[in-house]
Amino acid sequence: MDPKTNLEATIAAITQLPSNPEALRLISEKLGVKRMDPADHIRTKHEIKAYLATGDSAEAIALAQRASERRTEQETRTAMAKITERPGQSIQQ
DSSP, X not given: OOHHHHXXXXXXXXXXXXXXXXXXXXXXXXXXXXXXXXXXXXXXXXXXXXXXXXXXXXXXXXXXXXXXXXXXXXXXXXXHHHHHOOTTOOOOO
């Protein structure tokens, strides 16, 4: 699926949810917050809460873009860790 189309669908879904009582959970699932590292997970949850307080569509667009970037970064870090890790060794920092 085209990432731009996926992002547009996510934004459309997010803008429909602010009035829903379970909006925080639904938006978190739609943005893939669980696939982020802990700091980004918390940061994104706070941004979702701020969006729900304002309901601003420009904020929804920015939120979806930032979440997409964070997920991509996390997936890249995970992939790089797997590549650099050798069997029987752990990565030392």
